[in-house]
Amino acid sequence: MTAQTTPKPTESELEILQILWDKGSCTVREVHEVLEKNKDSGYTTTLKLMQIMHEKGLVARDTSSKTHIYRALVNQEKTQQHLVNKMIDNVFNGSAARLVMQALGNHTASKEEIDSIKKYLDELSNQ
Incomplete structure (x- = not known):
């Protein structure tokens, strides 16, 4: 498929x-x-x-x-990725940053989640 x-x-x-x-x-x-x-x-x-x-x-x-x-039968990661991409395009006019800011603004993230996000962002900027 x-x-x-x-x-x-x-x-x-x-x-x-x-x-x-x-x-x-x-x-x-x-x-x-x-x-x-x-x-x-x-x-x-x-x-x-x-x-x-x-x-x-x-x-x-x-x-x-x-x-x-x-x-x-469908892969969880691929399904989630497809739905997030569709949401970014349809709801946030293609802006992943707007999606992240909206998500973090509406939900309380734990210190561990914030640290994990920071680490991920650091890895992205070092690529």
Whole structure:
């Protein structure tokens, strides 16, 4: 699958992908139990979303046993990179600096996160 033909996940699909990226392979029930902690969602809704994700090529489904097991087919880093690039272009008019300033202005970053950002910026300027 090329970058141009890679399906773009919806917000709900991204929530499911986050669970699969974190846990690896899961049943619909396992995914649903995690989703239920944060929002009111029915099991059949989770099942339908995961079936759609399978049709779109976002997840693989192992049907060798009675309980189907799903795993993410899309790479987490590539998906995040694509979505951030799209957000920078569409929301911040192509300015990564504006995105970073907005993110840091709206969320309290820990000292460790700030130190990590500084280190990363130093490495970028030394290239």
